[in-house]
Amino acid sequence: MIDLRSDTVTRPDDRMREAAREAEVGDDVYREDPTVNELEKRAADVVGTEAALYVPTGTMGNQVAVRAHTERGQEVLSERESHVVKWELGGMAQLSGLQVRTIEGDDRGVVSPDKVRENYVAEDLHRPGTGLLTLENTHNSKGGAAIEAEDIAAAAEAAHDLGVPVHLDGARVFNAAAALGVEASEIVEPVDSVMFCLSKGLGAPVGSMVAGSEEFIERARRNRKLLGGGMRQAGIIAAPGLLALENRHRLSEDHENASRLAAGLDDIEGLSVLEPETNITLVDCSESDYTAAEFLDACEGEGVLGVAFGEYVVRFCTHWDVGEADIEEVISAVGRAL
Numbered sequence: 308m309i310d311l312r313s314d315t316v317t318r319p320d321d322r323m324r325e326a327a328r329e330a331e332v333g334d335d336v337y338r339e340d341p342t343v344n345e346l347e348k349r350a351a352d353v354v355g356t357e358a359a360l361y362v363p364t365g366t367m368g369n370q371v372a373v374r375a376h377t378e379r380g381q382e383v384l385s386e387r388e389s390h391v392v393k394w395e396l397g398g399m400a401q402l403s404g405l406q407v408r409t410i411e412g413d414d415r416g417v418v419s420p421d422k423v424r425e426n427y428v429a430e431d432l433h434r435p436g437t438g439l440l441t442l443e444n445t446h447n448s449k450g451g452a453a454i455e456a457e458d459i460a461a462a463a464e465a466a467h468d469l470g471v472p473v474h475l476d477g478a479r480v481f482n483a484a485a486a487l488g489v490e491a492s493e494i495v496e497p498v499d500s501v502m503f504c505l506s507k508g509l510g511a512p513v514g515s516m517v518a519g520s521e522e523f524i525e526r527a528r529r530n531r532k533l534l535g536g537g538m539r540q541a542g543i544i545a546a547p548g549l550l551a552l553e554n555r556h557r558l559s560e561d562h563e564n565a566s567r568l569a570a571g572l573d574d575i576e577g578l579s580v581l582e583p584e585t586n587i588t589l590v591d592c593s594e595s596d597y598t599a600a601e602f603l604d605a606c607e608g609e610g611v612l613g614v615a616f617g618e619y620v621v622r623f624c625t626h627w628d629v630g631e632a633d634i635e636e637v638i639s640a641v642g643r644a645l
């Protein structure tokens with residue numbers, strides 16, 4: 308079975324397993340786990356912030372960050388199709404008492420400075436006030452669009468001019484950096500905090516990072532504890548995370564594989580595929596006889612897994628555990644499936 312459902316399905320390699328076995332550990336709630344401390348320092352260096360915090364998941368990372376920036380009852384501006392809005396169980400409302408005002412991004416999920424200004428709400432006797440803007444890069448629902456650093460900066464500047472801080476959901480920010488040919492720190496520079504996942508294309512078995520100023524990270528640390536994320540000898544899982552950070556240099560291989568896949572699938576009658584910007588390939592099967600669900604069933608019968616991303620859209624994600632030869636096999640398997 309070739310599993311292209313997500314870049315989270317990778318298994319830790321021997322080096323990661325060995326690193327976990329050898330990791331020096333301590334109680335991280337007492338800040339005494341040297342491996343976690345090293346990972347937090349290294350992660351902050353990589354994205355160019357003062358500090359960072361290790362969290363079990365990207366979802367928890369986004370939620371502790373959002374909570375650290377806001378006060379109960381405020382509004383948060385988020386792109387309509389973004390992960391924090393669509394896939395986190397309404398966590399901003401459930402956990403932090405926030406009201407989300409969604410902004411329509413463009414077809415790649417880019418939020419314009421005008422939209423930020425239009426949707427901003429000043430606090431008064433009747434209105435809750437805007438407490439935060441969230442952005443996402445790469446934009447998952449928009450097929451892994453790698454949003455240029457200038458576009459992130461423009462939206463962030465509009466928010467900052469209104470006194471509103473900005474959190475970047477950078478679950479795949481290193482994919483964006485690789486695609487744009489810039490350092491991740493350049494994308495992160497204009498925002499106040501970022502979350503990124505070690506457990507996606509970078510191949511760690513678990514874990515994400517939240518990064519920002521020292522003062523922000525202290526608040527995020529309290530929120531992590533509140534949400535039940537204070538971990539003890541977490542160096543066991545942080546050690547593979549340190550290796551994962553270095554894997555950011557190989558993400559362009561996944562992007563090349565996604566391009567190969569897209570070109571191959573686009574040649575199959577009934578399928579239409581746009582050139583992917585990163586490692587996510589969205590396949591439109593509306594011109595075939597299949598719905599997304601039927602198409603996926605047929606693919607599974609031929610040994611390929613993906614996920615539905617709409618009535619007639621399927622997402623295939625390339626990652627560390629699939630090579631060039633697998634891509635050729637996927638293209639012929641999908642051909643047979645149709």
Ligand SMILES: *Cc1c(COP(=O)(O)O)cnc(C)c1O
Pocket residue numbers: 363364365366367369390391443445447476478479504506515
């Ligand atoms: C995967 C993802 C998350 C959440 O990460 P988990 O570790 O699965 O909780 C957040 N934002 C985006 C854009 C993602 O793709």
